[in-house]
Amino acid sequence: MEEKDILDKLLNPETRDYGFNLLVTHFQERVYLLARKMVIDHDDANDITQDVFIKVYQNLEKFRGDSSLFTWIYRITSNECISFLRKKKIRNFLPWSQSSDNWKSQIDNSPLISGDEIQKKLQKAILTLPEKQRLVFNLKYFDELKYEEIAEITGTSVGGLKASYHLAVKKIEQFLNDH
Amino acid sequence: MKKLEQIPKKEVFQVPEGYFEELPAQIRKKIDADKSPIWYGRPQFRIALASITIILAIIFSVVHFSATELLIQEELSEISDERLINYLESADISLVDIIEEISIDEDTYLEIMKENFTFDSDKIEEEILLNLLKYSDELL
Numbered sequence: 001m002e003e004k005d006i007l008d009k010l011l012n013p014e015t016r017d018y019g020f021n022l023l024v025t026h027f028q029e030r031v032y033l034l035a036r037k038m039v040i041d042h043d044d045a046n047d048i049t050q051d052v053f054i055k056v057y058q059n060l061e062k063f064r065g066d067s068s069l070f071t072w073i074y075r076i077t078s079n080e081c082i083s084f085l086r087k088k089k090i091r092n093f094l095p096w097s098q099s100s101d102n103w104k105s106q107i108d109n110s111p112l113i114s115g116d117e118i119q120k121k122l123q124k125a126i127l128t129l130p131e132k133q134r135l136v137f138n139l140k141y142f143d144e145l146k147y148e149e150i151a152e153i154t155g156t157s158v159g160g161l162k163a164s165y166h167l168a169v170k171k172i173e174q175f176l177n178d179h
Numbered sequence: 180m181k182k183l184e185q186i187p188k189k190e191v192f193q194v195p196e197g198y199f200e201e202l203p204a205q206i207r208k209k210i211d212a213d214k215s216p217i218w219y220g221r222p223q224f225r226i227a228l229a230s231i232t233i234i235l236a237i238i239f240s241v242v243h244f245s246a247t248e249l250l251i252q253e254e255l256s257e258i259s260d261e262r263l264i265n266y267l268e269s270a271d272i273s274l275v276d277i278i279e280e281i282s283i284d285e286d287t288y289l290e291i292m293k294e295n296f297t298f299d300s301d302k303i304e305e306e307i308l309l310n311l312l313k314y315s316d317e318l319l
Contacts, residue, residue, distance in 0.1 A: 021203055021207070024202070024203045024206055025203060028199055028202050028203070029199060032194070032199075032202075033190070033192060036192045037192065042192075042194065042195070046198075046202075049202070050202075050205060050206050050209060053206045054206065054209055054210055054213070057206075057210050111193075112192065112193045112194065112195070113191050113192060113193065114191050114193055115189055115191035118186055119186065119187075119189050119191050120191065122183075122186055123191060141183075141188075142188070142190075169183055172183060173181060173182060173183055176181045176183075176186075177181055
């Protein structure tokens with residue numbers, strides 16, 4: 001299913017709901033996995049994913065086609081993840097390190113997280129990054145997006161993204177060697 | 180030193196069985212529940228209220244903050260680079276926060292990396308910070 005086919009269905013009022021269903025089916029896994037990488041917990045990622053698609057539905061008429069559907073949806077997802085993490089920090093009155101400890105525990109113990117020791121260690125290393133840097137790292141490393149695409153999603157300059165990703169890699173490698 | 184590229188890339192996050200099959204229906208259910216028949220829940224009312232609030236906020240901001248903004252700009256321009264660097268080093272502002280706020284082009288980034296990159300990870304943040312401040316027009 002091409003984006004163009006989904007967009008055609010969405011733009012036609014008679015097929016809009018069908019088009020939205022196609023959109024959800026097409027993008028749900030990527031949206032969920034980005035959210036899950038950011039917030040670790042499945043229930044939180046599920047909430048974010050649903051909120052993303054509800055926002056997409058509510059703002060369909062505002063989508064002008066300046067960017068691709070994917071970029072637009074990923075931008076909403078990124079914003080929802082950052083917003084969620086910041087609210088969680090405030091709500092829990094926890095310093096970032098304590099939230100991070102809870103997530104590390106989930107990585108070790110959750111039945112919904114697999115992988116061998118080194119891959120779990122990598123996820124823990126990623127948790128040490130500030131939220132925006134984590135987002136950039138996940139988009140670049142796991143989603144393998146180009147810097148120009150990430151720039152469109154995050155609104156950050158390509159130069160800034162390269163610097164951010166470069167630092168993230170160094171921090172992660174240092175963590176892997178220290179632990 | 181272990182390198183990131185040595186680690187096989189794998190998706191470690193799993194989902195409960197049937198999750199993606201059920202998700203579209205769950206989202207549809209929430210959307211349908213959200214369509215409120217009550218007048219103050221209607222989008223037109225919310226848009227009108229939001230517009231008025233925004234206009235009032237803009238008027239207030241322009242009147243109240245324009246004078247203050249000017250004063251801050253003047254005071255900032257009198258502060259030396261050295262004092263700013265000392266402040267940034269002591270303040271709880273991460274290098275990442277600064278990098279992400281600065282708009283630097285690719286050539287500037289490459290120049291900075293070429294001139295200043297070292298493999299000493301303890302020094303790398305400090306060096307990049309100092310050189311970004313040197314090349315950047317906006318600091319915060």
